Amino acid sequence: MKPFTVLETPACPLGLVNVDTDQLIPARFMQTPRSQGYGPFLLHDLRRDANGELRSDFPLNDPRYRDCAIMIARKNFGCGSSREAGVYVLVDQGITCVIAPSFGDIFASNSIKNGLLPARLSESEIEELLAEPTVVDGRPIRVDLANQKIIAGNRSFDFDIRADWKKQLINGWDDVDMTRSYAKDIEAFVAADGGSRPWAIPRSPR
Amino acid sequence: MTKDTKAQAPQTIIDKIWAAHTIVTREDGDCLLWVDRHFVHEGSHHGFAQLKARGAKVARPDLTFGMADHYVPTRAGAERQQPADTRRMIRQLQENTTLHGVTSFGEGHPRQGIAHVVAPEQGLTLPGLLIVCGDSHTSTHGALGAYAFGIGASEVAHVLMTQTIWQSRPKRLRLRIDGTLAPGLSAKDMALSIIAKIGTGFAQGYAIEYAGSAVSALSIEGRLTLCNLSIESGSRLGMVAPDDKTFEWIRGRPFAPQGHAFDAAIEDWRKLPSDADAEFDREMALDAAEIAPTVTWGTSPEHAAAITARIPDPANESVAAKAEAMREALDYMGLHAGMALTDVTVDRVFIGSCTNSRIEDLRAAAAVLAGRHAKVPGLVSPGSSTVKRQAEEEGLDRIFLDAGLEWGGAGCSMCVGMNGDVVPEGERCASTTNRNFKGRQGKGSRTHLMSPAMAAAAAVTGHLTDSRALLEGRKP
Ligand code: SF4
Numbered sequence: 001m002k003p004f005t006v007l008e009t010p011a012c013p014l015g016l017v018n019v020d021t022d023q024l025i026p027a028r029f030m031q032t033p034r035s036q037g038y039g040p041f042l043l044h045d046l047r048r049d050a051n052g053e054l055r056s057d058f059p060l061n062d063p064r065y066r067d068c069a070i071m072i073a074r075k076n077f078g079c080g081s082s083r084e085a086g087v088y089v090l091v092d093q094g095i096t097c098v099i100a101p102s103f104g105d106i107f108a109s110n111s112i113k114n115g116l117l118p119a120r121l122s123e124s125e126i127e128e129l130l131a132e133p134t135v136v137d138g139r140p141i142r143v144d145l146a147n148q149k150i151i152a153g154n155r156s157f158d159f160d161i162r163a164d165w166k167k168q169l170i171n172g173w174d175d176v177d178m179t180r181s182y183a184k185d186i187e188a189f190v191a192a193d194g195g196s197r198p199w200a201i202p203r204s205p206r
Numbered sequence: 207m208t209k210d211t212k213a214q215a216p217q218t219i220i221d222k223i224w225a226a227h228t229i230v231t232r233e234d235g236d237c238l239l240w241v242d243r244h245f246v247h248e249g250s251h252h253g254f255a256q257l258k259a260r261g262a263k264v265a266r267p268d269l270t271f272g273m274a275d276h277y278v279p280t281r282a283g284a285e286r287q288q289p290a291d292t293r294r295m296i297r298q299l300q301e302n303t304t305l306h307g308v309t310s311f312g313e314g315h316p317r318q319g320i321a322h323v324v325a326p327e328q329g330l331t332l333p334g335l336l337i338v339c340g341d342s343h344t345s346t347h348g349a350l351g352a353y354a355f356g357i358g359a360s361e362v363a364h365v366l367m368t369q370t371i372w373q374s375r376p377k378r379l380r381l382r383i384d385g386t387l388a389p390g391l392s393a394k395d396m397a398l399s400i401i402a403k404i405g406t407g408f409a410q411g412y413a414i415e416y417a418g419s420a421v422s423a424l425s426i427e428g429r430l431t432l433c434n435l436s437i438e439s440g441s442r443l444g445m446v447a448p449d450d451k452t453f454e455w456i457r458g459r460p461f462a463p464q465g466h467a468f469d470a471a472i473e474d475w476r477k478l479p480s481d482a483d484a485e486f487d488r489e490m491a492l493d494a495a496e497i498a499p500t501v502t503w504g505t506s507p508e509h510a511a512a513i514t515a516r517i518p519d520p521a522n523e524s525v526a527a528k529a530e531a532m533r534e535a536l537d538y539m540g541l542h543a544g545m546a547l548t549d550v551t552v553d554r555v556f557i558g559s560c561t562n563s564r565i566e567d568l569r570a571a572a573a574v575l576a577g578r579h580a581k582v583p584g585l586v587s588p589g590s591s592t593v594k595r596q597a598e599e600e601g602l603d604r605i606f607l608d609a610g611l612e613w614g615g616a617g618c619s620m621c622v623g624m625n626g627d628v629v630p631e632g633e634r635c636a637s638t639t640n641r642n643f644k645g646r647q648g649k650g651s652r653t654h655l656m657s658p659a660m661a662a663a664a665a666v667t668g669h670l671t672d673s674r675a676l677l678e679g680r681k682p
Binding site: 020082162 | 372527
């Protein structure tokens with residue numbers, strides 16, 4: 001995974017509340033192999049009108065935010081279904097940071113595994129950021145993970161992120177490699193556990 | 207339990223299971239946990255693809271089980287109409303599980319069905335186990351006293367490769383529901399009214415233990431429904447401490463320990479419930495007597511109200527963002543504030559999903575439908591092939607068919623529409639599922655969540671209806 005350091009791009013002021021993963025990617029697209037790229041499915045049904053045409057009044061379709069790698073939303077972003085494809089659509093679209101007051105639990109941990117930073121600001125700071133002319137005009141804002149700062153115009157916000165997630169993003173770490181370094185501990189656990197919980201192994205019915 | 211808990215401070219059931227599964231505690235407090243059961247479904251193909259990319263093997267095929275549920279056809283003859291992509295999803299699960307020596311209940315298998323229905327019913331879900339699955343409703347298994355939660359695709363790959371998972375310790379919430387549920391009400395009414403009260407974000411970051419006399423009084427099926435909906439209040443897992451009812455329900459199930467081994471297991475399981483003076487991070491108490499038959503009117507499970515109520519007015523909501531979400535929801539649903547919920551007409555019904563497709567759910571729906579005819583079309587999809595056989599032995603299929611409803615096969619079906627069974631655009635569906643999100647049951651579909659009895663009542667009258675009125679004079 002690519003280490004996450006500093007992002008400096010326009011930010012898409014999505015502004016929606018409770019964007020669940022069904023909205024991030026409607027279920028019907030989830031059969032697609034990832035190799036085809038999930039970007040076009042991002043917020044598919046919200047971005048388009050009844051005829052499947054891109055809605056010009058939807059922030060993501062606005063030319064000002066075309067090159068955004070950052071998105072700003074209201075509370076509970078990524079709630080609902082655990083589908084990791086909710087993160088793939090963002091990452092494949094080039095969005096590697098979402099700023100919101102709160103995130104769905106599973107979405108947030110999925111995002112770390114895919115190098116996407118879920119940055120938390122308070123609800124009032126989000127309102128300020130959404131109204132900030134730099135954001136509205138589609139000029140770049142700066143997300144600095146090491147210092148946990150978002151700089152938009154001459155405003156600066158300190159954002160929240162779990163320390164371990166920050167470390168993982170900055171290092172571009174992969175979970176499996178980390179776990180494998182504990183192979184001995186796992187072996188020892190299994191040896192001790194088997195004796196004490198024999199019922200934990202499923203029986204094989206005829 | 208593996209650890210001697212006596213010398214320690216009083217513990218909750220959440221702490222006990224956590225401790226028994228901790229392999230390593232990292233500096234930042236995250237723990238590497240041992241996974242006792244891992245269920246994979248068609249959607250787990252991303253995980254298998256990551257495995258392949260690394261040339262890795264499934265670490266513990268004996269603890270991994272395949273369940274075809276999201277994409278399997280649930281209507282007669284639908285298989286032939288399924289697009290090639292859908293067929294590929296079903297086939298891929300079969301190929302991946304075969305390749306790795308994993309037992310799989312694929313399409314057509316006598317044990318096939320929705321993972322969260324099949325695993326408890328087959329005795330794969332047991333008290334004290336740590337269970338994961340790449341599906342957010344894995345919280346369901348907590349009903350038997352298991353620590354069970356949904357994981358993402360990368361985590362699926364991680365569990366496949368290592369049989370472990372990194373987790374940060376959740377905060378602990380005890381939700382007590384005391385008192386007696388009114389006759390004719392079910393665990394679904396309980397769950398929906400809880401979410402309506404506390405909201406969808408309330409339990410975020412918490413593991414919930416449901417306790418209190420009303421929870422103890424629930425059947426195991428009811429507890430499964432209650433725990434299923436934990437995720438809709440923001441929590442990744444909810445659980446009920448195992449008791450004698452739990453043990454008797456599990457006894458004799460195919461994959462559960464048998465005979466002496468089972469009795470020995472019960473001895474261990476009796477140590478699981480929270481110690482009397484264990485501390486929770488948050489406690490909350492609700493009165494079961496206040497619970498009414500509940501339906502949703504909007505596009506979030508928290509948009510729920512008693513069937514006797516009127517649709518609330520966003521103008522009375524003090525939180526601006528919530529009011530806006532309510533307005534959007536009403537607009538999407540084609541409803542307006544002040545309307546009596548019983549005036550909302552429906553176009554079809556769906557009885558099924560991991561929330562409400564167990565035998566007890568089908569019996570509750572059949573009790574309302576017996577001898578009556580449905581005014582709208584509908585699909586009844588049993589949660590598993592086992593439930594389907596049992597329902598047919600009991601003659602429930604006849605009741606549904608005679609009422610004019612379709613009797614389908616086992617799978618997720620119209621809960622999410624991935625197998626092609628969708629609610630047509632603009633149609634309104636009375637549904638026993640767990641999510642009423644925009645487009646959840648198909649593009650432009652409008653979902654009202656409710657219990658099986660309530661969905662059956664809506665089928666009979668063609669509008670949202672208090673099912674109790676249709677049960678008067680019938681034997682419970
Ligand atoms: S029945 Fe619905 S909620 Fe349950 S696992 Fe299937 S799709 Fe998910």
